[in-house]
Amino acid sequence: MRKRQFLDAVGPLLALAVLFAGWEAAVVLFGVSEIMLPKPSRIFVEILDRAPMLALHAASTVTIILSGFMMSVAVAIPLALAISFIPIVRRVVYPIVVFSQLIPKIAIAPLFIIWFGFGVLPKVLITFLISFFPILIQAIVGFTSIRPEPIRVARSMGAGAFDMFLRIRLPHALPNLFAGLKMSMAAAAIGAIVSEFIASSRGLGYLVLVANGEMNSPLAFAGMMLLSLIGIVLYFAVELIQRVATPWDIAQRRSTPN
Amino acid sequence: MDATAAVPSDAIVFDGLRKTYEALEGSIEALGPLSFGIKKGEFVSVLGPSGCGKSTLMLVAAGLDDATAGAVIIDGRPIKQAFTDLGIVFQDHALLEWRTILQNVMLHSDLRKIPAKELLPRAMDLLKKVGLEGFENRYPFELSGGMRQRAAICRALVHAPPFLFFDEPFGALDALTREQMRVDLEKLWLDRRQTVLFITHGIAEAVALSDRVVVMTSRPGRVERIIDIDLPRPRSSAVLASPEFVGYCATIKDIFSATGILKD
Numbered sequence A: 001m002r003k004r005q006f007l008d009a010v011g012p013l014l015a016l017a018v019l020f021a022g023w024e025a026a027v028v029l030f031g032v033s034e035i036m037l038p039k040p041s042r043i044f045v046e047i048l049d050r051a052p053m054l055a056l057h058a059a060s061t062v063t064i065i066l067s068g069f070m071m072s073v074a075v076a077i078p079l080a081l082a083i084s085f086i087p088i089v090r091r092v093v094y095p096i097v098v099f100s101q102l103i104p105k106i107a108i109a110p111l112f113i114i115w116f117g118f119g120v121l122p123k124v125l126i127t128f129l130i131s132f133f134p135i136l137i138q139a140i141v142g143f144t145s146i147r148p149e150p151i152r153v154a155r156s157m158g159a160g161a162f163d164m165f166l167r168i169r170l171p172h173a174l175p176n177l178f179a180g181l182k183m184s185m186a187a188a189a190i191g192a193i194v195s196e197f198i199a200s201s202r203g204l205g206y207l208v209l210v211a212n213g214e215m216n217s218p219l220a221f222a223g224m225m226l227l228s229l230i231g232i233v234l235y236f237a238v239e240l241i242q243r244v245a246t247p248w249d250i251a252q253r254r255s256t257p258n
Numbered sequence B: 001m002d003a004t005a006a007v008p009s010d011a012i013v014f015d016g017l018r019k020t021y022e023a024l025e026g027s028i029e030a031l032g033p034l035s036f037g038i039k040k041g042e043f044v045s046v047l048g049p050s051g052c053g054k055s056t057l058m059l060v061a062a063g064l065d066d067a068t069a070g071a072v073i074i075d076g077r078p079i080k081q082a083f084t085d086l087g088i089v090f091q092d093h094a095l096l097e098w099r100t101i102l103q104n105v106m107l108h109s110d111l112r113k114i115p116a117k118e119l120l121p122r123a124m125d126l127l128k129k130v131g132l133e134g135f136e137n138r139y140p141f142e143l144s145g146g147m148r149q150r151a152a153i154c155r156a157l158v159h160a161p162p163f164l165f166f167d168e169p170f171g172a173l174d175a176l177t178r179e180q181m182r183v184d185l186e187k188l189w190l191d192r193r194q195t196v197l198f199i200t201h202g203i204a205e206a207v208a209l210s211d212r213v214v215v216m217t218s219r220p221g222r223v224e225r226i227i228d229i230d231l232p233r234p235r236s237s238a239v240l241a242s243p244e245f246v247g248y249c250a251t252i253k254d255i256f257s258a259t260g261i262l263k264d
């Protein structure tokens, strides 16, 4: 079991190292130009050289991701509760929300500049729009998928509505909620980059776009690498909270081999 | 007056109870009309073929499902909402998967607002009695089906309720544990004399535990016959080997044969 945990942690890092080594070797071997594909070592040097500037852009991007993500959570969870437990909302609002997901969100993003200008707001809104659906859907599944038995057990003990929610429905929904949070976090990272592509003079998305325009591939790749890193770190931050909050679910998933 | 009918002094009265489920493919008559009573402190088993409405009977009795017609009256009050003065074991184990075994047994403390320290010693004692010592902090998925069922039984007993509703509580147990649980349950019951509604498939189990056995017809379940079990308690192995015990079992088997539920 120890051994497996060790492999779980080291395996991906090892794979990444092999990938970078292969990339480096291929670039050197085939004499690929730096504009086409810079060597990983060149990208790392670029990151170190321009660390302060990159950090500023990264901070801006992280702010947008987290703001959009938190807005998604703040809107999706109450909405999921309303859709799950209020029949009229379920019948009227739910179809509208689902239909709204058929609109290509990236295509309407430029509209947001017209409506909200160039500030932080349109970027947060685009991020929100792209990241809010997974958490909504997963929350609804979590709140509505419970078997009748746990509810009956609680009713037989005289549970009121508050305890029924806090002690029965909410814990039951947690694994789904966290699945949604992780998907939403990944989506928020994409949303933030998209928003910076179209409506920004700041952030890593903007930086990558500008560097590409200047054919400065090392800088563009440096930006992309940092974006990936940010996405991964934020995703695993949610995963970490999940492990603490739902030990039964984590243990159960670990014990089922797949 | 019909021999199976309830008398007003009974602790639990089923009065013309009927349950029809409305399903997409049409309605299913699951139960009744059915009438009988359980006296205070009496251990009554309900015995019947699969699908005859036994679980339905328990759900309606506990106020967890509405009757289509008729009434359940407990201690003189008609049941209109969930009845809470009981310990209940459902047929499908109903442990909360996000709680450890001990936390499941202690659920009463959170929902009924009983102080935990009042409940804890009894919870630990019961878990030990059913052989779950050392599993208190395990989650349900780490236990076997039989162990989960034993935990659910502890949860039904821990707050010392005056009524016990058990729906095939020993269903997932092996024959040996089943036998032991039956002996332990009788012991517990002899201590406290709760009013028990015990649902089972097992003829010998019903006879061994009960003061009376209610034999049901196939679906929609009605009372086929009620049999008084006049055997001394505790029901030791000597009692269970007696010709009287064997006779009661044979009588019930004969009823099932005569009604075509058991075929040669």
Ligand SMILES: Nc1ncnc2c1ncn2[C@@H]1O[C@H](COP(=O)(O)OP(=O)(O)OP(=O)(O)O)[C@@H](O)[C@H]1O
Pocket (backbone or CB within 6 Å): B021, B022, B023, B028, B029, B030, B048, B049, B050, B051, B052, B053, B054, B055, B056, B057, B091, B219
């Ligand atoms: N929620 C439901 N909706 C529709 N029909 C149901 C529902 N629950 C039970 N039934 C039907 O009611 C009948 C009685 O079911 P019930 O579960 O009470 O039987 P049972 O006697 O407990 O059977 P078993 O011994 O197999 O547990 C069955 O025919 C079943 O199909």
Ligand SMILES: [Mg+2]
Pocket (backbone or CB within 6 Å): B054, B055, B056, B091, B167
């Ligand atoms: Mg049943």
